[in-house]
Amino acid sequence: MKAAYGVSKSSDSKLAAQEAVDACMARLEDAAHAFAVMVYFGIDHDAAVIATTLAEKLPNVTVVGCSTDGEISSDGLSVDSVCVCILSSTKTTARAQRSLRTMVKTRKPQGPALRASWQGPMRGPWCFCLMA
Structure with missing residues (x-):
């Protein structure tokens, strides 16, 4: 790459x-x-x-x-x-999409503003995936 x-x-x-x-x-x-x-x-x-x-x-x-x-x-x-x-x-491709599952294994941020940005305006963070 x-x-x-x-x-x-x-x-x-x-x-x-x-x-x-x-x-x-x-x-x-x-x-x-x-x-x-x-x-x-x-x-x-x-x-x-x-x-x-x-x-x-x-x-x-x-x-x-x-x-x-x-x-x-x-x-x-x-x-x-x-x-x-x-x-x-x-040899590599990429895709971006919204997914509620992308943050499951990470620690949730604290505070209302951070929680709102973590979830994003459309109820889920963006996920960027690279696929070989």
Whole structure:
């Protein structure tokens, strides 16, 4: 499996997603076999715009991610940026789905706010699975 990352500090969500993906693709040795994208972005970015842009640039690739209050990559700490990591392999696939069973063996967080985020807005956390 190969991985590459890209970071954009543009405040425009569409441009930032495009720049981050382009940076990944320039670094990725096997871009033709991209199967998964992990994206993390500052809270001032528009998640729907980022998701749409990634879907346009990387159709049929599983995308997971979330907003953050600081993004960490090999470039260091960024704030209000868009960080993208693309995974590529000829032998591995990925799938993302909501599942109530994914957290069964982990310790539940404490406090009402953490419990709410643990369960997520649609009654279950996201599960990201890599399958060889």
